[in-house]
Amino acid sequence: MKDKEVFYANLVEAYSGWLYRYAYWLCGEKATSEDLVQETYLRAWRFLGSLKDEKSAKSWLTTILRRENARRFERKQLEYSDVELDTLPSEREDFDTRPEILALRNALRLLPVKYREPLVLQVLEGFNLQEIAGIFDIPRNTVATRLHRARQKLRKQLEGEEELQSKK
Amino acid sequence: MNCLEFRQLKLCDPNTEDAEANRHRDVCIACTQFEQEISGLDKSIHQALSVAVPEGLAARILLNRSLKQPQRKPTRWLWLSMAASFFAIVSVSYQFYQDTPLAEPVLAHINHKPHEFYGAEHRAIGNEQLQSVLDRFGIETNIENVVYAAVCPVDGDEVAHIVIKDGKDQYTVMLLPQYSPTKTYDIDDGMWRGYISPHPAGAIAVIADSNHTHAVARLKEVKGKYWSAFNLVAGI
Secondary structure, eight states, X not given: OHHHHXXXXXXXXXXXXXXXXXXXXXXXXXXXXXXXXXXXHHHHHHTGGGOOOGXXXXXXXXXHHHHHHHHHHHHHTOOGGGOXXXXXXXXXXXXXXXXXXXXXXXXXXXXXXXXXHHHIIXXXXXXXXXXXXXXXXXXXXXXXXXXXXXXXXXXXXXXXXXXXXXXX | OOHHHHHHHHXXXXXXXXXXXXXHHHHOHHHHHHHHHHHHHHHHHHHHHXXXXXXXXXXXHHHHHXXXXXXXXXXXXXXXXXXXXXXXXXXXXXXXXXXXXXXXHHHHHHHHSGGGTOOTTOOOOOHHHHHHHHXXXXXXXXXXXXXXXEEEEETTEEEEEEEEEETTEEEEEXXXXXXXXXXXXXXXXXXXXXXXXXXXXXXXXXXXXXXXXXXXXXXXXXXXXXXXXXXXOTTO
């Protein structure tokens, strides 16, 4: 029991920050993000015995959090595609507020969820293509295509924005 | 590697260390610039995505967990009652050993491998792959649209873990040869719904995601269907 508690505390220490940031980009609300992380860890505690390989803990926790978020939406009877990070502007104080970063954040907000999610996993936490494929349960090539399109879309949006700025 | 391939690679995985890509970059000025541009874009994305984590989050998580499972310091009276409870449980457990519901280890396994349950992009696997799993347990089937099949450890024993697409619904079926329950048990942990039933091959679990109301509504129907779809190979 003692070992389980120590192991669990290590998991909380190591990954709660990452899970919070990921949750934030899934739901766009601070309070909901923390709730999601709390629920994730409660479930993880319950099924900790099923985690055989410590190295897969981060992916395992991320998968649980994704699932908790999906359950939240199902409870609200909303479509997953309806996720809009509308609350972000009101919580700006938590972000880098330089204009170019704000423009990029806006572009990220407009990115379809299926492109934004793998990008968050890759850029923010360094998940590789295989790990992302495992979390989403999709082929590795599909992940590669989505990441490719995500960056292309961001580049296009940012180029468009630059053109607009230069015309003003 | 040509410029197009290099750029495609960098757009999906900027940090990849590919020898062929590096060789191309070293001789192509345009691709060197492209790599720098993508690297800069990723740095900016990282900054844009970064959000401050609330102070004391880890402590609150640990506190929340401990509050959900309150612990009492055992007194002598508590020790006595615990000992009495222990003997009662042991004797009842012994009587009903064969009826162990198995729900917890089965659900723990599914929670550990939820991606085997999900995934709209799953495609049916071949009959050979399915049969190679079932052969291990001396079972045959004519079931179709199996999207996942593997021999998995559950509670220290090997079981057949199968995922079936049934119309627009999806079910996990587990064949548990080491167990022989004497009656059907309901599974309902808020996340998963289903049954564990006696089966000629030992026990069979049929489980649906509790959020998928259509799949849950059909559980009784598919339970019977899957029960009769898996049969012991004649002579075993």
